Amino acid sequence: MATAKLKQEINAALQKDNLKGALGRFGEAYPAAREKAYEGKDFEAIREKIRIAKSYAAENMEKLADQFAANAEKNGAIVFRAKTAQEAKEYILKVARENNVNHIIKSKSMASEEIHLNKFLNENGIQDVAESDLGEWIIQLCGQRPSHMVMPAIHMTRGEVAEVFSKEVNENLEPDIPKLVKVARENLRNKFLRAEMGISGANIAVAETGTIVMCTNEGNGRLTTTVPPIHVVLVGIEKLVAKFEDVGPILEALPRSATGQKLTSYVTMMTGPTAAIDMDGNIIEQKQMHIVLMDNGRTEMRNDPIFKQALQCIRCASCLNVCPVFQQVGGHVYGDVYTGGIGTILTAFLNSFEKAGELQNLCLRCERCKTFCPGKVDIPSLIVELRRRTVKKDGLPMGQKLILEKVLTNRKLFHSLIRTASLAQKPFVKGNMIRHLPLFFSGLTEGRSLPAVASTPLRDRVGHSVPRGKVKARVAYYAGCLGDFVYPEQGEAAYKVLNKMGMEIVFPLEQTCCGIPASQMGAPEVAVKLAKQNIEAFEKENVDYIVSLCPTCVEVLKHHYLDHFKDDPAWRARAEKIAAKVIDFASFVAKHGKDLKFKGLGINATYHDSCHMKRALGVWQEPRELLSKAGVNITEMKGCDECCGFGGSYSIKMPEISLAILDKKLANAEATGAGVLALDCPGCKMQISGGLDAKGKNMAVKHTAELLAEALKE
Amino acid sequence: MSAVQAKIPMKDAYSEFKGEALYEKFKTAAEALSAEVHRAANLEEARQLVAKLIGELKIEKAVYASSPLVDEVDIKAIGSKLGIVMTDENLRQNAADAGLGISQLDYAIAEIGTLVGNATSIESRMVSILPPVHMVFVRTKNLLPTLLDAIAVYNKNLGELPKYLTFVSGPSRTADIERVLTIGVHGPGRLIIVFID
Numbered sequence: 001m002a003t004a005k006l007k008q009e010i011n012a013a014l015q016k017d018n019l020k021g022a023l024g025r026f027g028e029a030y031p032a033a034r035e036k037a038y039e040g041k042d043f044e045a046i047r048e049k050i051r052i053a054k055s056y057a058a059e060n061m062e063k064l065a066d067q068f069a070a071n072a073e074k075n076g077a078i079v080f081r082a083k084t085a086q087e088a089k090e091y092i093l094k095v096a097r098e099n100n101v102n103h104i105i106k107s108k109s110m111a112s113e114e115i116h117l118n119k120f121l122n123e124n125g126i127q128d129v130a131e132s133d134l135g136e137w138i139i140q141l142c143g144q145r146p147s148h149m150v151m152p153a154i155h156m157t158r159g160e161v162a163e164v165f166s167k168e169v170n171e172n173l174e175p176d177i178p179k180l181v182k183v184a185r186e187n188l189r190n191k192f193l194r195a196e197m198g199i200s201g202a203n204i205a206v207a208e209t210g211t212i213v214m215c216t217n218e219g220n221g222r223l224t225t226t227v228p229p230i231h232v233v234l235v236g237i238e239k240l241v242a243k244f245e246d247v248g249p250i251l252e253a254l255p256r257s258a259t260g261q262k263l264t265s266y267v268t269m270m271t272g273p274t275a276a277i278d279m280d281g282n283i284i285e286q287k288q289m290h291i292v293l294m295d296n297g298r299t300e301m302r303n304d305p306i307f308k309q310a311l312q313c314i315r316c317a318s319c320l321n322v323c324p325v326f327q328q329v330g331g332h333v334y335g336d337v338y339t340g341g342i343g344t345i346l347t348a349f350l351n352s353f354e355k356a357g358e359l360q361n362l363c364l365r366c367e368r369c370k371t372f373c374p375g376k377v378d379i380p381s382l383i384v385e386l387r388r389r390t391v392k393k394d395g396l397p398m399g400q401k402l403i404l405e406k407v408l409t410n411r412k413l414f415h416s417l418i419r420t421a422s423l424a425q426k427p428f429v430k431g432n433m434i435r436h437l438p439l440f441f442s443g444l445t446e447g448r449s450l451p452a453v454a455s456t457p458l459r460d461r462v463g464h465s466v467p468r469g470k471v472k473a474r475v476a477y478y479a480g481c482l483g484d485f486v487y488p489e490q491g492e493a494a495y496k497v498l499n500k501m502g503m504e505i506v507f508p509l510e511q512t513c514c515g516i517p518a519s520q521m522g523a524p525e526v527a528v529k530l531a532k533q534n535i536e537a538f539e540k541e542n543v544d545y546i547v548s549l550c551p552t553c554v555e556v557l558k559h560h561y562l563d564h565f566k567d568d569p570a571w572r573a574r575a576e577k578i579a580a581k582v583i584d585f586a587s588f589v590a591k592h593g594k595d596l597k598f599k600g601l602g603i604n605a606t607y608h609d610s611c612h613m614k615r616a617l618g619v620w621q622e623p624r625e626l627l628s629k630a631g632v633n634i635t636e637m638k639g640c641d642e643c644c645g646f647g648g649s650y651s652i653k654m655p656e657i658s659l660a661i662l663d664k665k666l667a668n669a670e671a672t673g674a675g676v677l678a679l680d681c682p683g684c685k686m687q688i689s690g691g692l693d694a695k696g697k698n699m700a701v702k703h704t705a706e707l708l709a710e711a712l713k714e
Numbered sequence: 715m716s717a718v719q720a721k722i723p724m725k726d727a728y729s730e731f732k733g734e735a736l737y738e739k740f741k742t743a744a745e746a747l748s749a750e751v752h753r754a755a756n757l758e759e760a761r762q763l764v765a766k767l768i769g770e771l772k773i774e775k776a777v778y779a780s781s782p783l784v785d786e787v788d789i790k791a792i793g794s795k796l797g798i799v800m801t802d803e804n805l806r807q808n809a810a811d812a813g814l815g816i817s818q819l820d821y822a823i824a825e826i827g828t829l830v831g832n833a834t835s836i837e838s839r840m841v842s843i844l845p846p847v848h849m850v851f852v853r854t855k856n857l858l859p860t861l862l863d864a865i866a867v868y869n870k871n872l873g874e875l876p877k878y879l880t881f882v883s884g885p886s887r888t889a890d891i892e893r894v895l896t897i898g899v900h901g902p903g904r905l906i907i908v909f910i911d
């Protein structure tokens with residue numbers, strides 16, 4: 001659970017309109033700019049090449065580090081291998097002292113932020129350590145941390161920057177961006193000319209040639225590596241690649257994904273030291289070039305069979321740019337130099353596992369970042385793994401432990417508790433929504449009404465159903481918890497449609513929760529128990545298909561179960577048999593319901609793509625086609641495939657962020673003017689209709705199954 | 715000029731029919747990045763063009779880095795004709811207050827409007843980084859289709875990889891304040907590219 005401090009920071013961030021404005025605008029503009037930059041490029045092919053190159057490099061990290069060091073030294077550079085942050089810092093200080101350095105100019109380096117190099121140099125007597133990247137300089141002047149790997153000062157407005165610069169240059173500056181940039185140029189130019197040492201980072205380090213590759217836009221990287229007579233490169237060993245040609249795909253993807261540019265203004269590839277001009281104007285034939293190859297937790301990450309995948313990251317930050325949580329709260333909430341989803345994982349290894357254990361709560365598991373990542377890092381899965389390990393270490397809070405282990409795995413007890421809840425909630429139900437809960441539960445209903453538990457669950461309403469005429473196939477219906485106990489009407493609608501299609505339907509009564517809440521909360525052993533119960537329930541019925549209205553349940557039954565049993569061949573074989581039959585409702589109807597006849601509904605709707613439907617199952621065209629066949633006219637909303645903020649237990653753990661994301665969704669939906677919001681996920685329905693109800697809006701939220709059933713010709 | 719350059723096989727290099735298309739593609743891509751693109755059919759035309767472009771800048775001092783193409787154009791003569799200081803000496807000082815820097819780069823990438831070249835000599839870097847305007851000469855026959863082609867050219871001869879290989883795409887830029895694009899931060903605010911056939 002999130003600590004009080006994290007909660008406070010979240011609330012503060014959500015209050016900042018500046019922040020949300022800047023991040024939100026960028027978040028909206030980013031996908032289009034990126035898309036344009038990739039025009040004519042095959043993103044999947046490029047990122048597969050990057051994955052191959054970077055995973056090979058991770059596997060062979062020591063070997064490549066040795067090879068790089070040998071080649072760089074052959075080229076004339078001095079290579080220092082730093083195991084820890086401390087060793088890296090001390091080495092750089094030593095070089096500075098040995099050369100009587102008083103002024104240092106830096107170009108952007110996340111590695112130096114990671115080890116807090118500036119602070120260390122300052123504390124050890126080198127007062128003048130200036131950042132030269134504009135964004136970095138801004139945050140340096142106001143003593144902050146970068147909030148974003150690529151755009152460190154994205155959280156600040158021009159007004160705030162003007163204030164900061166005014167103080168620095170002792171002048172009253174207007175908030176005019178070109179003028180502010182000019183002030184930075186002039187001020188920093190002097191610093192460049194008087195610096196005896198330049199420190200830079202690197203984007204890629206090539207083992208076979210000992211080459212350092214740097215991408216910059218402002219030109220500060222070239223100045224840092226050219227003007228001062230000593231150059232120190234601080235590079236993490238995850239930046240290594242084996243071959244010079246591996247640079248190609250990374251350079252194709254990094255700028256496009258980072259800022260929507262086809263290439264940064266400058267790319268510099270340094271293979272050994274070059275000449276420099278010393279402070280007195282004399283040419284030095286070969287300047288000092290020190291390359292600090294830093295480990296600081298990276299080897300440990302590589303040795304981890306699951307987390308080593310994160311070493312494929314090329315630090316483009318596109319996972320932050322598309323993350324709905326990051327767009328709401330910005331980077332500072334993450335509390336460390338690496339922010340966002342990938343930042344949470346990096347923090348665990350490069351900084352502190354404890355801190356990361358708390359931060360993983362911020363992820364909604366909406367999977368959006370995964371589809372954008374040029375390094376093919378499965379960030380949401382890594383975050384779930386982080387959660388699992390945190391729980392393993394710290395244990396679950398008592399209440400949760402009890403519910404998961406004692407209640408969830410005992411279907412009869414679980415279901416009878418839900419039925420009891422249906423009675424207990426009575427005083428608070430209005431219509432079919434709970435608007436208020438007493439006292440300490442009230443947080444759950446703030447800004448969002450809760451749906452009431454249905455008085456009669458689906459399992460008591462439907463059962464075995466045989467179609468009129470010839471039976472085309474035998475289908476088992478999987479309801480999922482919400483579908484069973486909260487939205488039985490959706491299931492009834494599905495039954496109607498399936499029946500019309502000629503399907504015989506059975507409802508295996510021993511079916512239970514798919515297990516996702518347990519996996520998400522970090523209790524995989526509970527999830528495995530539930531998986532076994534469901535597999536057994538379905539095995540008893542000899543069916544051709546297993547259909548569900550819930551895309552998350554489908555994902556779990558179809559994909560997660562296979563993972564659960566990857567070390568248990570007998571159960572794995574059983575899970576595979578079941579998985580092969582599982583399909584989501586929309587895909588099933590699109591495939592087998594071609595003969596369905598509809599009367600035109602003639603209504604205007606907008607469609608919300610649920611995260612798991614679109615990204616985990618890859619289904620988004622089918623429901624739109626079905627709906628338009630049923631006479632539903634769809635007006636697409638802005639960001640139709642952006643998360644609604646539900647994220648399962650997320651809406652309970654992080655209600656503030658969840659609501660902020662929901663508000664954005666509601667505004668986009670309303671802007672279409674449609675009377676109905678169609679979707680394919682009971683969880684999203686709970687979130688979205690709860691939000692609409694709390695705001696007193698009368699847009700109806702309907703599952704595709706309900707709309708199709710309404711449109712069926714008798 | 716890099717040693718590698720002489721060794722590119724013909725199929726990578728400019729040839730009559732694909733050359734025009736590559737040039738046009740480069741021009742479109744580079745102009746989209748706010749670079750200025752010109753072309754001269756021969757050295758004589760190049761001298762006139764360069765003199766005209768420098769004249770328009772209304773500057774008093776320019777710095778240059780000697781290279782085969784810069785020397786062939788005879789930039790020094792152009793400087794004295796225009797009556798401005800044109801020097802390649804004491805660049806730590808001169809480049810810092812010159813209005814223009816002139817150098818040669820080796821290749822041009824049509825797909826993305828990028829120039830590539832060996833910038834190992836400290837002079838070529840000082841003149842291309844410090845002044846507010848950077849003028850680059852490049853041979854038209856050295857247009858390459860894509861970034862990967864450029865990388866392949868150097869990859870063929872890794873033993874002779876330049877010590878400082880530079881890729882330049884448009885003038886220096888930033889979007890660090892409110893994501894608003896601003897041209898001309900630490901590097902030059904104008905990039906003038908002159909292709910010489």
Ligand code: SF4
Pocket residue numbers: 312313314315316317318319320342372373374375376377379
């Ligand atoms: S995880 Fe992927 S998307 Fe995120 S910064 Fe790394 S490479 Fe970019």
Ligand code: SF4
Pocket residue numbers: 319322323324325326340341342362363364365366367368369370379380
């Ligand atoms: S899964 Fe969604 S919420 Fe989690 S890091 Fe990725 S984009 Fe952000």
